[in-house]
Amino acid sequence: MEINVSANNQSSPQAKIALFRSFFRGREEVYPKRFENKKTGKSGYVFACGNEWVRGICEKPKIKCSDCKHRRLLPITDDVVHWHLSGQDNCGKDFVMGIYPMLLDETCFFLAADFDKASWTEDATAFLKTCHQMGLPAALERSRSGKGAHVWLFFSKAITAGLARKLVQALQLGMCRKVWNWFSKLLLRHSLLTISEYYQQQQLLEKLSLLHG
Numbered sequence: 001m002e003i004n005v006s007a008n009n010q011s012s013p014q015a016k017i018a019l020f021r022s023f024f025r026g027r028e029e030v031y032p033k034r035f036e037n038k039k040t041g042k043s044g045y046v047f048a049c050g051n052e053w054v055r056g057i058c059e060k061p062k063i064k065c066s067d068c069k070h071r072r073l074l075p076i077t078d079d080v081v082h083w084h085l086s087g088q089d090n091c092g093k094d095f096v097m098g099i100y101p102m103l104l105d106e107t108c109f110f111l112a113a114d115f116d117k118a119s120w121t122e123d124a125t126a127f128l129k130t131c132h133q134m135g136l137p138a139a140l141e142r143s144r145s146g147k148g149a150h151v152w153l154f155f156s157k158a159i160t161a162g163l164a165r166k167l168v169q170a171l172q173l174g175m176c177r178k179v180w181n182w183f184s185k186l187l188l189r190h191s192l193l194t195i196s197e198y199y200q201q202q203q204l205l206e207k208l209s210l211l212h213g
Helices: 013-023 078-086 120-133 161-174 195-212
Strands: 032-036 043-047 107-115 139-142 149-160
Touching: 013 078, 107 120, 107 161, 120 149, 120 161, 149 161
Parallel strands: none
Antiparallel strands: 032 043, 107 149, 139 149
């Protein structure tokens, strides 16, 4: 893919934010943010809400966010990305944002394969090597826990989630080592395939299996 935005260590924060957003393009009208309960150790992601913990409006934990009538979902802005990259929000609190890669029309600009099995180092390395052999630029990232890895693929144009699945299947068959549990989950695993896409995928897999026997 070609990205027309560039930045380096000496670039302005705005240039770095623009570069980040040129790669991680997903839903703009909503985003999740990470939470961590220091008492229980529980962590995860929830919708960023403008009314969260607002007295007289937010009734957590009595009422779940998904059931709240006062939920005011917040969009992704340059400020939000700046907080994410710096690790702190405008109040000085720890801040990590997430992103919903699948757009409402079931297309995406990127995908990530998540490796967290016991053989994650070998599997992620094999997957990355296969990407490079097929001429696909890919980026490897160590997971937050340190016990896994993510491999990212970015597209210059939005593609269907079904096509993204086909790409991952093709990479699986093209891997130089016989690994069938190389990823624990695909971050686009909730995509829906039409009947025609399903048969196209099966034909593609049959052709690739013949090539890589």
